[in-house]
Amino acid sequence: MEWLALSIPILAAAWVYSDAKSCGSSSPKLWAIGVFGLLIIFLPLYFIMRPSKKSRVVKLCPYCGKYYKGIPTFCPNCGKHLQGIK
Ligand SMILES: [Zn+2]
Known part of the structure; x- marks a missing residue:
């Protein structure tokens, strides 16, 4: 053992x-x-x-250039669709 x-x-x-x-x-x-x-x-x-992996991920929105946290479907700043963007 x-x-x-x-x-x-x-x-x-x-x-x-x-x-x-x-x-x-x-x-x-x-x-x-x-x-x-x-x-x-x-x-x-x-x-x-x-x-948490989700809350620590900070990404740059390609549309408005602002950073956002997590994996939202839409950018919290400009509202553009973000799904599938890496
Ligand atoms: Zn944006």
């Missing part, structure tokens, strides 16, 4: 690292180390602190 006890924190740390990185977290390594060392404490903490 030792391999199981060891592989769970490793997998959790690897997932947290890649997830924190994709969310734009400034310290994915610290989260991974924390989860690996203190899984019981840091994993729930990560879910609480985790930056």
Whole structure:
């Protein structure tokens, strides 16, 4: 059973690292180390602190040139249709 006890924190740390990185977290390594060392404490903490992907995405509207957050269907500034624009 030792391999199981060891592989769970490793997998959790690897997932947290890649997830924190994709969310734009400034310290994915610290989260991974924390989860690996203190899984019981840091994993729930990560879910609480985790930056939401939607709210952190800031994009530039190609029509009006203003920044908007999230993934709205229409630009909140000029009202142009934005879906499908990357
Ligand atoms: Zn716009």
